[in-house]
Amino acid sequence: MRELSRDDLLACCASARWADGVAGPPYSDLTALLDRSDSVLAMLNWVDVHEALAAHPRIGDRSKGAxxxxxWSRDEQAGTATAEQDILEELRKSNQAYEDRFGHVYLVCATGKSAGEMLAILEDRLGNVPEKERMVVRDELGKIVRLRLAKLWEETA
Structure with a gap:
């Protein structure tokens, strides 16, 4: 059985409502933790999701904190570390266009993706209607949270 602190959980998802909903009961295994997380994420309203998004750096802007x-963010965005300058500039411009259109940072589960792949996904998603984009964002957030919870589980073993 493993109990995870609210502060540890906030590193996985910066939504206070999510962290409060997942913190507390000890978990017998990672599957139980992921199931609980998925259930709580599904219940978040858009304000809660937006709170989680605010903690994510733009794709191409590497977090500098210790x-x-x-x-985790630096590892997830490893595909931008060696990207050509022109790709990074296009990411910067497209990030701004995305934020202007949707009012929040572009979120993609970046793990294993190159900067070019992330740029292509961003450009494609710019064509989404806001309602569809919110569904995509929620899905991407879920993928990131699951990856981070797995890392947290390993770190706290």
Whole structure:
């Protein structure tokens, strides 16, 4: 059985409502934790999701902090570390266009993706209607949270 602190959980998802909903009961295994997380994420309203998004750096902007969340973010965005300058500039421009259109940071589960792949996904998603984009964002957030919870589980073993 493993109990995770609210602060540890906030490194996985910066929504206070999510962290409060997941913190508390000890978990017998990672599957139980992921199931609980999925259930709580599904119940979040858009304000809660927006709170979680605010903690994510723009794709291409590498977190510089020494904390767990910053380190995870750098690892997740490893595909931008060696990207050509022209790709990074296009990411910067497209990030701004996305934020202007949707009012929040572009979120994609970046793990294993190159900067070019992330740019192509961003450009494609710019064509989404806001309602569809909110569904995509929620899905991407879920993928990121699941990856981070798995890392947290391993770190706290």
């Amino acid at each position: 904390d767990r969340e910053s380190a």
